[in-house]
Amino acid sequence: MKKVLELTNVCKDFGKLKVLKDINLTVREGESVTIVGKSGCGKTTLLRIIASLESPSCGEVKREFQRIGYVFQEDRLIPWCTAYENLLFVCEEDEKILDVLRLVGLESFKDYKPKKLSGGMRQRLNLARAIVTNPDLILFDEPFQSLDLATKLKLIDDLRVILKRIGTTYILVTHDIREAACLSQRIYVLVGQPATIVERIDLDREISDLFDPELLHIEQKILSLERGHNR
Numbered sequence: 008m009k010k011v012l013e014l015t016n017v018c019k020d021f022g023k024l025k026v027l028k029d030i031n032l033t034v035r036e037g038e039s040v041t042i043v044g045k046s047g048c049g050k051t052t053l054l055r056i057i058a059s060l061e062s063p064s065c066g067e068v069k070r071e072f073q074r075i076g077y078v079f080q081e082d083r084l085i086p087w088c089t090a091y092e093n094l095l096f097v098c099e100e101d102e103k104i105l106d107v108l109r110l111v112g113l114e115s116f117k118d119y120k121p122k123k124l125s126g127g128m129r130q131r132l133n134l135a136r137a138i139v140t141n142p143d144l145i146l147f148d149e150p151f152q153s154l155d156l157a158t159k160l161k162l163i164d165d166l167r168v169i170l171k172r173i174g175t176t177y178i179l180v181t182h183d184i185r186e187a188a189c190l191s192q193r194i195y196v197l198v199g200q201p202a203t204i205v206e207r208i209d210l211d212r213e214i215s216d217l218f219d220p221e222l223l224h225i226e227q228k229i230l231s232l233e234r235g236h237n238r
Contacts, residue, residue, distance in 0.1 A: 008030040010071050010175050011144055012057060017066035018201070019052055024051050025201035025222045029136055032195065032204065033157065034144075034176060041179045041187035042204075043229060044197035050180035051080075053197070054146050057178065076137030076145040076175075082129040082154055084121040090132050091117040107139045110169060127158040134166065138173060145177040146169075151186060184226045188214045194225070198233050206232050 010033060017030040020095060026049040034040050035190045042051050045083060055061040058075055084093050090113055092103045108114045111131040121129055130150055137145055167190060170177060179190055187194050188210060196206040208228065 008037060010034070011036050011038075011067070012071065012178075013067075013069040014057075015067045015069075016069050017053075017056065017063045017068060019049070019056060019061065020064045020201075027056075028201040029065075030204060033136045034178060036176055037174060038193065039170065039177055039179075039191040040193050041181060041191035042185045042195045042197055043181060043184055044202060046182050048197055048200075049202040050182075050197060051148055054148050054178070058146055061102075065083055066170075070131065072143035072176075074140055074214045076142035077142065078130075078133050078137045078145065078147045079203040080149045082121065084132060086121050089118050089120055090124070090135075091123070093132060094136055094139050097136055101198040104139060107135045110138075111135045112165065124155050124200060125158070130154065130230060131165075131230050134169070135168070138169075138175065142175060145175050147177060147179040147181075149181050149183075151181075151183070152177075166190065181206070184224050188219075188222050188225050194229075194233065196229050196232050 012034040014030050014032040015025060019027040030053065042050055042053065052061060056063050058077060085096065090108065091104060094107065098104055105114065108117050111134055113128060113131055114137065116124060116128065124132065133150070151162060154162065163186060179187065181187055192210055194208040195204045196208070197203070198205050210224065
């Protein structure tokens with residue numbers, strides 16, 4: 008498969024603060040990848056480097072994609088615009104906008120402004136805005152962290168179906184190991200200060216349930232890596 012992204016020995020410093028060190032990562036077309044790590048370890052900074060919103064302090068980033076979609080932690084929707092109008096800012100094709108709203112289950116809410124939508128609906132609209140431009144790569148920055156458990160479980164389940172349907176390559180960053188296992192084929196574990204990738208975990212089967220027993224083994228492995236590095 009064609010490479011979409013390749014990072015080689017990437018590091019990032021903010022003055023004297025060293026955030027990332029020797030990040031090596033390759034993502035190929037059609038792959039779903041998650042980067043897990045504790046809050047504040049540099050996951051968002053890594054996504055920003057991939058998206059060209061930050062420059063690495065050293066190392067090389069090869070980007071083989073043309074269009075990128077970005078789903079932020081907060082929805083960043085325009086409050087005085089309807090769901091339809093929020094998508095109109097990034098896409099001028101009426102039929103395409105309606106197709107995407109239908110895909111994420113918001114067709115009936117196209118004339119609603121964000122304040123009239125639930126948290127889960129706003130994140131669906133956030134996703135719709137990211138995919139309506141047909142991106143080659145979607146970046147997800149902890150998109151479920153502000154949601155209650157029931158909404159989160161439903162959205163993860165729906166998101167898995169949507170992403171399979173569109174077949175877009177994507178990278179998710181999260182501190183929630185269960186989210187990572189349910190939404191990706193491969194997990195990279197980011198630990199330390201500065202943070203570096205210490206483990207790659209390839210999932211040999213699809214996990215579609217946040218309470219799948221296999222998740223316990225994955226959690227134990229990742230938590231063991233984090234504890235071992237902090238000793």
